[in-house]
Amino acid sequence: MRTSLAVPDGILEEFDATWRAEGIDSRSRAVREAMAEYVERHRTLETTTGSVTGVVVFDYEHESVIERLHDVQHDYQDAIVSTSHAHQGDWCLETVFVEGEAERVRRLVYRLKDFDGVRRVRFMFL
Incomplete structure:
Protein backbone atom coordinates (compact mmCIF):
# COMPACT_ATOMS: atom_id res chain seq x y z
CA MET A 1 0.00 0.00 0.00
CA ARG A 2 1.27 3.45 -0.83
CA THR A 3 0.78 6.37 1.51
CA SER A 4 2.19 9.84 1.96
CA LEU A 5 3.28 11.65 5.10
CA ALA A 6 3.97 15.25 5.97
CA VAL A 7 7.27 15.24 7.88
CA PRO A 8 9.32 18.30 8.84
CA ASP A 9 12.55 18.50 6.82
CA GLY A 10 14.84 18.27 9.85
CA ILE A 11 13.24 15.08 11.13
CA LEU A 12 13.27 13.49 7.68
CA GLU A 13 16.96 14.32 7.24
CA GLU A 14 17.79 12.75 10.61
CA PHE A 15 15.61 9.72 9.87
CA ASP A 16 17.32 9.18 6.51
CA ALA A 17 20.77 9.50 8.07
CA THR A 18 19.79 7.03 10.79
CA TRP A 19 18.46 4.24 8.57
CA ARG A 20 21.40 4.62 6.22
CA ALA A 21 23.87 4.42 9.15
CA GLU A 22 22.13 1.23 10.30
CA GLY A 23 22.52 -0.30 6.84
CA ILE A 24 18.79 -0.55 6.09
CA ASP A 25 18.26 -0.76 2.33
CA SER A 26 15.43 1.78 1.91
CA ARG A 27 13.40 4.49 3.59
CA SER A 28 10.26 2.38 3.09
CA ARG A 29 11.75 -0.52 5.02
CA ALA A 30 12.91 1.82 7.80
CA VAL A 31 9.42 3.33 8.07
CA ARG A 32 7.86 -0.16 8.20
CA GLU A 33 10.26 -1.16 11.00
CA ALA A 34 9.57 2.06 12.93
CA MET A 35 5.82 1.53 12.57
CA ALA A 36 6.11 -2.10 13.71
CA GLU A 37 8.04 -1.01 16.82
CA TYR A 38 5.41 1.63 17.57
CA VAL A 39 2.59 -0.91 17.22
CA GLU A 40 4.46 -3.43 19.41
CA ARG A 41 4.95 -0.85 22.20
CA HIS A 42 1.25 -0.04 22.06
CA ARG A 43 0.27 -3.72 22.05
CA THR A 44 2.47 -4.37 25.09
CA LEU A 45 0.93 -1.46 26.94
CA GLU A 46 -2.62 -2.53 26.04
CA THR A 47 -2.32 -6.27 26.70
CA THR A 48 -0.30 -6.35 29.92
CA THR A 49 -2.53 -7.29 32.85
Whole structure:
Protein backbone atom coordinates (compact mmCIF):
# COMPACT_ATOMS: atom_id res chain seq x y z
CA MET A 1 0.00 0.00 0.00
CA ARG A 2 1.27 3.45 -0.83
CA THR A 3 0.78 6.37 1.51
CA SER A 4 2.19 9.84 1.96
CA LEU A 5 3.28 11.65 5.10
CA ALA A 6 3.97 15.25 5.97
CA VAL A 7 7.27 15.24 7.88
CA PRO A 8 9.32 18.30 8.84
CA ASP A 9 12.55 18.50 6.82
CA GLY A 10 14.84 18.27 9.85
CA ILE A 11 13.24 15.08 11.13
CA LEU A 12 13.27 13.49 7.68
CA GLU A 13 16.96 14.32 7.24
CA GLU A 14 17.79 12.75 10.61
CA PHE A 15 15.61 9.72 9.87
CA ASP A 16 17.32 9.18 6.51
CA ALA A 17 20.77 9.50 8.07
CA THR A 18 19.79 7.03 10.79
CA TRP A 19 18.46 4.24 8.57
CA ARG A 20 21.40 4.62 6.22
CA ALA A 21 23.87 4.42 9.15
CA GLU A 22 22.13 1.23 10.30
CA GLY A 23 22.52 -0.30 6.84
CA ILE A 24 18.79 -0.55 6.09
CA ASP A 25 18.26 -0.76 2.33
CA SER A 26 15.43 1.78 1.91
CA ARG A 27 13.40 4.49 3.59
CA SER A 28 10.26 2.38 3.09
CA ARG A 29 11.75 -0.52 5.02
CA ALA A 30 12.91 1.82 7.80
CA VAL A 31 9.42 3.33 8.07
CA ARG A 32 7.86 -0.16 8.20
CA GLU A 33 10.26 -1.16 11.00
CA ALA A 34 9.57 2.06 12.93
CA MET A 35 5.82 1.53 12.57
CA ALA A 36 6.11 -2.10 13.71
CA GLU A 37 8.04 -1.01 16.82
CA TYR A 38 5.41 1.63 17.57
CA VAL A 39 2.59 -0.91 17.22
CA GLU A 40 4.46 -3.43 19.41
CA ARG A 41 4.95 -0.85 22.20
CA HIS A 42 1.25 -0.04 22.06
CA ARG A 43 0.27 -3.72 22.05
CA THR A 44 2.47 -4.37 25.09
CA LEU A 45 0.93 -1.46 26.94
CA GLU A 46 -2.62 -2.53 26.04
CA THR A 47 -2.32 -6.27 26.70
CA THR A 48 -0.30 -6.35 29.92
CA THR A 49 -2.53 -7.29 32.85
CA GLY A 50 -2.20 -7.84 36.57
CA SER A 51 0.29 -6.20 38.84
CA VAL A 52 3.31 -4.56 37.19
CA THR A 53 6.55 -2.96 38.24
CA GLY A 54 8.40 -0.69 35.89
CA VAL A 55 9.44 2.77 34.81
CA VAL A 56 7.90 5.53 32.74
CA VAL A 57 10.41 7.98 31.27
CA PHE A 58 9.41 11.22 29.59
CA ASP A 59 10.80 14.60 28.65
CA TYR A 60 8.90 17.83 28.78
CA GLU A 61 9.16 21.57 28.45
CA HIS A 62 9.28 22.71 32.06
CA GLU A 63 7.37 25.98 31.91
CA SER A 64 4.48 24.73 29.81
CA VAL A 65 3.43 21.71 31.90
CA ILE A 66 4.98 21.70 35.37
CA GLU A 67 1.88 22.62 37.36
CA ARG A 68 -0.43 20.24 35.49
CA LEU A 69 2.23 17.55 35.64
CA HIS A 70 2.38 17.79 39.42
CA ASP A 71 -1.41 17.39 39.49
CA VAL A 72 -1.14 14.20 37.43
CA GLN A 73 1.57 12.81 39.68
CA HIS A 74 -0.64 13.44 42.71
CA ASP A 75 -3.61 11.82 40.94
CA TYR A 76 -1.50 8.68 40.37
CA GLN A 77 0.38 8.56 43.67
CA ASP A 78 -1.10 5.11 44.30
CA ALA A 79 0.89 3.79 41.30
CA ILE A 80 3.99 6.02 41.53
CA VAL A 81 6.68 4.68 43.84
CA SER A 82 9.22 7.46 43.25
CA THR A 83 10.48 9.91 40.66
CA SER A 84 13.84 11.15 39.45
CA HIS A 85 14.20 14.51 37.73
CA ALA A 86 16.96 16.09 35.64
CA HIS A 87 17.14 19.50 33.95
CA GLN A 88 18.34 19.92 30.37
CA GLY A 89 17.96 23.64 29.67
CA ASP A 90 14.28 24.43 29.14
CA TRP A 91 13.53 20.71 28.96
CA CYS A 92 13.37 18.21 31.81
CA LEU A 93 13.76 14.45 31.93
CA GLU A 94 11.59 12.59 34.42
CA THR A 95 11.85 8.95 35.41
CA VAL A 96 8.81 7.65 37.27
CA PHE A 97 9.06 4.30 39.02
CA VAL A 98 5.67 2.59 39.06
CA GLU A 99 4.07 -0.37 40.76
CA GLY A 100 0.46 -1.45 40.68
CA GLU A 101 -2.27 -2.66 38.39
CA ALA A 102 -1.37 -2.54 34.70
CA GLU A 103 -4.59 -0.67 33.89
CA ARG A 104 -3.72 2.11 36.31
CA VAL A 105 -0.18 2.45 34.93
CA ARG A 106 -1.57 2.37 31.37
CA ARG A 107 -3.86 5.31 32.21
CA LEU A 108 -0.87 7.21 33.62
CA VAL A 109 1.13 6.65 30.41
CA TYR A 110 -1.77 7.84 28.25
CA ARG A 111 -2.34 10.85 30.46
CA LEU A 112 1.32 11.87 30.11
CA LYS A 113 1.15 11.44 26.33
CA ASP A 114 -1.80 13.83 26.26
CA PHE A 115 0.29 16.86 27.34
CA ASP A 116 1.28 19.28 24.58
CA GLY A 117 4.57 20.11 26.35
CA VAL A 118 5.58 16.46 26.74
CA ARG A 119 7.74 15.33 23.84
CA ARG A 120 8.28 11.58 24.35
CA VAL A 121 6.91 9.01 26.80
CA ARG A 122 8.47 5.55 27.08
CA PHE A 123 7.71 2.74 29.49
CA MET A 124 9.24 -0.54 30.49
CA PHE A 125 7.62 -3.21 32.62
CA LEU A 126 9.89 -5.57 34.53
